[in-house]
Amino acid sequence: MRPLIVIGNWKMNGSLASNASWIKTVCRGMEQGMPAGRQYSVCVPAPYLSQCHGLIQECSLAFMSLGAQDVSAYTAGAYTGEISAAMLKELGCTYVIVGHSERRQFHHESDGLVAEKALQVLDNGMTPVICVGESADERNSGREIEVVRGQISKQVAVLQDRLADCLIAYEPVWAIGTGKFASAQVAQDMHRAIRLQLAEFDEDVASHVGILYGGSVKPDNAVELFAMPDIDGGLIGGASLNPQDFLAICQA
Ligand SMILES: O=C[C@H](O)COP(=O)(O)O
Numbered sequence: 001m002r003p004l005i006v007i008g009n010w011k012m013n014g015s016l017a018s019n020a021s022w023i024k025t026v027c028r029g030m031e032q033g034m035p036a037g038r039q040y041s042v043c044v045p046a047p048y049l050s051q052c053h054g055l056i057q058e059c060s061l062a063f064m065s066l067g068a069q070d071v072s073a074y075t076a077g078a079y080t081g082e083i084s085a086a087m088l089k090e091l092g093c094t095y096v097i098v099g100h101s102e103r104r105q106f107h108h109e110s111d112g113l114v115a116e117k118a119l120q121v122l123d124n125g126m127t128p129v130i131c132v133g134e135s136a137d138e139r140n141s142g143r144e145i146e147v148v149r150g151q152i153s154k155q156v157a158v159l160q161d162r163l164a165d166c167l168i169a170y171e172p173v174w175a176i177g178t179g180k181f182a183s184a185q186v187a188q189d190m191h192r193a194i195r196l197q198l199a200e201f202d203e204d205v206a207s208h209v210g211i212l213y214g215g216s217v218k219p220d221n222a223v224e225l226f227a228m229p230d231i232d233g234g235l236i237g238g239a240s241l242n243p244q245d246f247l248a249i250c251q252a
Helices: 016-031 046-059 085-090 101-107 111-123 136-140 144-165 184-201 203-208 219-226 243-251
Strands: 005-009 039-043 064-068 093-098 127-132 167-170 210-214 233-236
Touching: 005 093, 005 210, 005 243, 016 039, 016 046, 016 064, 016 243, 039 093, 046 064, 085 093, 085 111, 093 111, 111 127, 111 144, 127 144, 136 144, 144 167, 144 184, 144 203, 167 184, 184 203, 184 210, 184 219, 219 233, 219 243, 233 243
Parallel strands: 005 039, 005 233, 039 064, 064 093, 093 127, 127 167, 167 210, 210 233
Antiparallel strands: none
16 A cells, blocks of 8 residues: 655745744644644755754654755765755755756756656655646647656666655646646556566556646645555645645645
């Protein structure tokens, strides 16, 4: 049985004051009781990891953890501006997003680089959240399965059995920050296609991997999305900035 996992992604938002208020509000809300067997996390900008780790630790909620939004593909050395997986581990991260479509689009990250980053995360005892998804043009031309299969096949080739310890986030680019979300059935169809592709490699890996949906998840569409058999939770962008909306999605 795969646990439901809800991960917030603040992207490049936050401040020392607003982070503290967000974490206190969310922790207070979670202390009132959450559905059993779920995991929650929030991926914050790197400069705030230390602050947020301290605040999350103070809450002492076993099901709430910290995550990062990106990582270097290198272990250590002369890579100015990069942040290694070992550093993220030391700062208390449990999850690390890799290959988010914004990194692919604005920083030209390839599937190969994304897989190398995922390896770094795994080697340091954390869980990579590997993002895949098609653009509007790719879906409109009927190529969405082919595109996502291509992204997944590179991860399979590099990560092999270690994919069982990863999460995959299906995030259709046309749904990110646009308010247009994939209907629960459209998302389920893609999640199923991803799981079947993983089963071609190894059925055990396919049944273990959590596949999260991301793209305009809100409190009012989360229930239907999370009820789908191959949707194991969500990666929440815009709605995670509001602690009440994030809590509502976590409870969906
Ligand atoms: O990482 C999160 C995704 O990019 C989704 O963002 P969004 O919920 O603002 O559409």
